Amino acid sequence: MRKLRAIGVVLTTAVLLAGCVSQEQIAAYSDQYPGFQTVASGTAAASGQKETVWIQNAEQARQTADRVQSLVHKKVISADTAVQVALLNNRGLQASYAGLGLSAAEAWQQTMLENPVVSVGLLGLAHPEVGALRAVESIIVANILSLMTQKRRVDIADTRFRQAQATAIEDTLALAAQTRRAWIDAVSAFETVAYLNQAQAAADAASELAQKLGETGALPKAGQAREHAFFAELTGQKAEARLQARLAKERLTRLMGLWGQDVDYFVPDSLPPLPGALRNLPGIETDALRSRIDLQVARLELEAVARQYRLTEATRYVSDLELTVGIEAEREIETEYELDGSELHEEKSEKTIATPQIELEFAIPIFDSGRARMRKGEFAYLQAANRLAEKAVNIRSEARSAYTAYRSTHEIARHYRDAVLPLRKAIEEESLLTYNGMITSTFDLLADTRARINTLLMAANARKNFWVAEADLAAAIHGGGARNSASPGGPAMMADAGGGGH
Numbered sequence: 001m002r003k004l005r006a007i008g009v010v011l012t013t014a015v016l017l018a019g020c021v022s023q024e025q026i027a028a029y030s031d032q033y034p035g036f037q038t039v040a041s042g043t044a045a046a047s048g049q050k051e052t053v054w055i056q057n058a059e060q061a062r063q064t065a066d067r068v069q070s071l072v073h074k075k076v077i078s079a080d081t082a083v084q085v086a087l088l089n090n091r092g093l094q095a096s097y098a099g100l101g102l103s104a105a106e107a108w109q110q111t112m113l114e115n116p117v118v119s120v121g122l123l124g125l126a127h128p129e130v131g132a133l134r135a136v137e138s139i140i141v142a143n144i145l146s147l148m149t150q151k152r153r154v155d156i157a158d159t160r161f162r163q164a165q166a167t168a169i170e171d172t173l174a175l176a177a178q179t180r181r182a183w184i185d186a187v188s189a190f191e192t193v194a195y196l197n198q199a200q201a202a203a204d205a206a207s208e209l210a211q212k213l214g215e216t217g218a219l220p221k222a223g224q225a226r227e228h229a230f231f232a233e234l235t236g237q238k239a240e241a242r243l244q245a246r247l248a249k250e251r252l253t254r255l256m257g258l259w260g261q262d263v264d265y266f267v268p269d270s271l272p273p274l275p276g277a278l279r280n281l282p283g284i285e286t287d288a289l290r291s292r293i294d295l296q297v298a299r300l301e302l303e304a305v306a307r308q309y310r311l312t313e314a315t316r317y318v319s320d321l322e323l324t325v326g327i328e329a330e331r332e333i334e335t336e337y338e339l340d341g342s343e344l345h346e347e348k349s350e351k352t353i354a355t356p357q358i359e360l361e362f363a364i365p366i367f368d369s370g371r372a373r374m375r376k377g378e379f380a381y382l383q384a385a386n387r388l389a390e391k392a393v394n395i396r397s398e399a400r401s402a403y404t405a406y407r408s409t410h411e412i413a414r415h416y417r418d419a420v421l422p423l424r425k426a427i428e429e430e431s432l433l434t435y436n437g438m439i440t441s442t443f444d445l446l447a448d449t450r451a452r453i454n455t456l457l458m459a460a461n462a463r464k465n466f467w468v469a470e471a472d473l474a475a476a477i478h479g480g481g482a483r484n485s486a487s488p489g490g491p492a493m494m495a496d497a498g499g500g501g502h
Contacts, residue, residue: 025158026111032056034104035165036097042169042293043087046478047176048080052087054097064088072258072265079183082256086179087172089257096171103164107157114147149311156307163300170293173480175255180471182252183267188464189245191270192457196238199453204231271463274413281403284477288399289392293479298391302384309377395476402469402476409466416459424452 028034036054043052055061068089071081087093253263281287289295428448475481 025154026108029104029108029111029161031104035100035161035168038165039097039100039168039172042165043172043176046173046291046293046474046480047083047087050080050084050087050176052093052172055094068256068258069262072256072262074264074266076266076268077183078268079180082183082252083176083179085256085258086175090175090255091257093171093175096168100164100168103157103161107154107161110150110154110157113150152307152311156304156311159300159304159307163297163304166293166297166300170297170479173293173475173478175480177471177475177480179252179255181468182248182255184271184464184467184471186245186248186252187267187269187271188460189241189248190267191460193238193241193245194269195453195457195460196234196241198456199450200231200234200238202449202453271460271467274410274417274463274466278407278410279473281477284399284403285396288395288477291478292395295388295391295395295479298384298388302381302388305377305381305384309381312373312377399476402473405469406466406473409462409469413459413462413466416455416462420455421452421459424455428452 033054033056040052044050053060053064055064068085071077071085077085249267252267258265
């Protein structure tokens with residue numbers, strides 16, 4: 001009975017010292033999809049209402065695979081479709097969601113009381129009367145410091161869990177932004193191939209004409225070689241453009257997580273036209289500071305470090321405190337002698353003596369006073385605070401830069417569309433009229449055609465830069481990472497033949 005009372009004292013002390021952990025917290029941590037609803041809702045608005053899933057069993061994997069196949073197999077996919085497929089099918093994103101589950105499991109673990117340690121000792125004595133078992137010693141050890149700090153450790157784990165949620169949202173938005181850019185790059189690459197095909201047709205005609213004129217002596221060898229060289233250079237450029245298009249599509253395929261028959265999809269031959277009106281965002285810095293998910297991650301990091309610092313401060317002098325409660329039960333044999341007349345009678349009796357034990361064990365801070373741990377906590381807090389401040393400054397600059405690029409690339413692309421391309425078209429039409437009137441030569445007509453195709457390539461590249469800038473603008477507001485390249489890529493320029501007059 002005394003042993004049971006000792007156990008009850010330890011368990012009661014544990015409950016009183018541990019504090020209260022809400023059942024809502026425990027339910028949130030132990031859920032099959034912990035925190036995922038927050039991730040899904042936080043991602044939907046920023047990604048254009050795209051859906052994401054957390055696959056945890058074979059049936060879900062099969063259903064997702066069927067849905068992905070219905071979206072891409074032998075179909076021309078849009079940018080929105082590519083993003084949706086990536087959010088459903090990318091395994092790296094699933095690994096990020098598994099990290100969210102690990103954080104939830106860690107928080108769940110912190111809500112549980114630390115198991116007491118039970119020690120049972122048997123003391124033997126080789127005695128013909130007492131026997132082999134002389135005493136039984138039972139001890140229960142509970143870490144009081146762990147119990148006293150449980151509430152604070154749960155708060156730290158909860159902060160890390162919320163940080164893991166924000167990180168999962170950031171990973172989702174980053175994948176969406178990367179997939180959209182990859183789709184733009186792939187479509188732009190195939191559009192470049194289409195324009196180079198047109199240019200090669202003109203170059204082929206010029207090369208064939210130069211050969212025939214050379215056979216008649218109307219065109220010198222230098223003029224013939226010039227047209228043949230232009231055709232050969234353009235053939236190499238087209239082969240390189242085709243390679244870049246295939247590689248760009250493979251990058252898109254990787255981000256969408258496709259393999260097998262699912263890679264039999266197509267992208268459009270050209271990018272969408274420019275929008276009629278641009279977004280007006282005078283308060284883009286404020287919007288970015290309010291919406292950027294990576295800034296929320298930095299804030300939660302600072303909060304977690306601050307909570308950890310307070311826990312270190314609370315345990316500065318006492319780093320380990322254990323309460324030991326036990327009982328020792330010892331068997332004793334008592335012998336009594338009674339004289340009955342002339343006979344001496346011996347009577348033996350056995351009894352058990354129970355001795356309660358209680359110990360408090362702690363480390364004396366003689367050598368390690370906790371100052372070093374406190375200093376580490378202070379510098380960790382300063383580090384997190386400065387990183388948060390730096391992040392806020394950088395986000396303001398990124399938002400301004402993205403908005404400037406968004407409006408400027410639209411103006412440049414619109415200039416090519418409204419000014420340069422109409423002029424090139426007019427030049428080509430006039431050149432055709434003068435050629436029909438036998439005023440200019442065939443080579444002059446072909447040169448104007450090549451110049452127009454070259455302008456089409458530059459216009460297409462300007463349009464690509466705008467759509468990339470629009471994707472970067474969304475990432476600058478909501479998060480998901482900025483484009484790696486410092487400046488947009490240049491257009492695929494055709495080789496300059498220098499004119500093939502005779």
